[in-house]
Amino acid sequence: MSKKYKRILLKLSGEGLMGKKDFGWDMDTIQRTALEVKPLLESGMEVVITCGGGNVFRGLVATGIGFNRNPADHMGMLATIMNGLALKSVFESLGMECSVLSARGIDSVCDAFSYYRAESDLKAGKVVICVGGTGNPFFTTDTGSVLRAVETGCDIMLKATQVDGIYSADPKTDKNATRYDSLTYDEVLSKNLKVMDLTAITLAKNNSLPIMVFDMHKQGTLNDVVNSKGTYTVVTV
Secondary structure, rough: OOOOOOOOEEOOOOOOOOOOOOOOOOOHHHHHHHHHHHHHHHHHOOEEEEEOOOOOOOHHHHHOOOHHHHHHHHHHHHHHHHHHHHHHHHHHHHHOEEEEEEEEEEEEOEEOOOOOHHHHHHHHOOOOEEOOOOOOOOOHHHHHHHHHHHHOOOEEEEEEEOOOOOEEOOOOOOOOOOOOOOOEHHHHOOOOOOOOHHHHHHHHHHHHHHHHHHEEOOHHHHHHHHOOOOEEEEOOO
């Protein structure tokens, strides 16, 4: 187990759950993610997971074609609940106990999030999958993830993306983009880097929550980054 971290929050993007598909879930990708998490649990690390919903529905995109922002964001929250249930099913098939805790409680599907329930489940060795964002429209799942990381006392937030860190521009479209090894919260804000929205970065800064951004598509990457190996960008004070 990492000597640095006892409890982590892993933020998965909805797009990451698609694998190479255009929509929905790639079960091989989800299974590989579960197999990355399993050794961390077995070593005694406590794991919180959050996920976006972009593989099913993106509220901001929907507003561009005429949706009202409130119902659009609620649909996005429901998409994250679907993702959480998919993760839980695969994780449990591999022998890991999980709970899905939602900011928008749906009694017959999953339980409502509370600090006390999350704390109890983490100490019992369960993976706690937090869904539903903050439970409110106009907030991103990144903000919801930072909120849950702070609430549950995580040592760090690990943000899994499609690239191996934070760049000065989108490396997929700008061949001159430069990758940063480390940044401060203020540098992320002053450089207008699009790794997270302003609210998420400010909340992390105010609570001194380190953020590590990495690419989880390669086998073994999660284990590497929790042990400060491999390629990533870390955001701290």
